[in-house]
Amino acid sequence: MLDDTDRRILRQFQAEPDLSAQGLADRVGLSHGACWRRLEKLRGSGILKGQEAVIDWRALGWAVRVSLRITLDKTRRNAFDAFLEEVRKVPEVLEIQTLLGRVDIRLELIARDLSHYQTIWRDRILTLPHIADIEALMHVADIKSVDELPL
CATH class of the missing domain: 1.10.10.10 (Winged helix-like DNA-binding domain superfamily/Winged helix DNA-binding domain)
Structure with a gap:
C-alpha cells in the first residue's frame, strides 16, 4: 500500500x-x-483528501464549545434521517457524529457566550425532531488535540 x-x-x-x-x-x-x-x-487513492484552512474560532469571538450527546426516539420511523436533515441547518454545529451504543449522535457546537448558547439550545437544539434524551458537556480545556497521524 x-x-x-x-x-x-x-x-x-x-x-x-x-x-x-x-x-x-x-x-x-x-x-x-x-x-x-x-x-x-x-x-x-483517497489517502490525501486535500488541504484546508484551520481557523481559530476563539480568535473570531466564539468563547463557548459544547458537546451534545443525543439519544433519538428510535421507535419513530426515519428518526435519524429527519434529525440529521434538520441539525445540518444549525450553523453553530461544527461536527455531527453517529455512534453505536446508548448515545446515537454527538454534536460539537460553538457559541459566542453562554447567553448565545442558551438561545441556540432553546431555539435550535431542543426543537430538533425525535430527541429522546440529550446531555450537554461544556468544554473546559484542550489537553491533547492532534490532527496528525503517526506515520
Whole structure:
C-alpha cells in the first residue's frame, strides 16, 4: 500500500501543508516530478483528501464549545434521517457524529457566550425532531488535540 517514501511525503505534508511542491520534494529526497506524481497517486487513492484552512474560532469571538450527546426516539420511523436533515441547518454545529451504543449522535457546537448558547439550545437544539434524551458537556480545556497521524 504505502512505501517509506509515501510515508515521508505524508509526514512532511502533515507537518507543513503549505510547503511548496519543490520544498516537499527536497525534504523527502525526490525530484519535483516524482514527488508530484506520488502526491497525485495519494490524492487519487483517497489517502490525501486535500488541504484546508484551520481557523481559530476563539480568535473570531466564539468563547463557548459544547458537546451534545443525543439519544433519538428510535421507535419513530426515519428518526435519524429527519434529525440529521434538520441539525445540518444549525450553523453553530461544527461536527455531527453517529455512534453505536446508548448515545446515537454527538454534536460539537460553538457559541459566542453562554447567553448565545442558551438561545441556540432553546431555539435550535431542543426543537430538533425525535430527541429522546440529550446531555450537554461544556468544554473546559484542550489537553491533547492532534490532527496528525503517526506515520
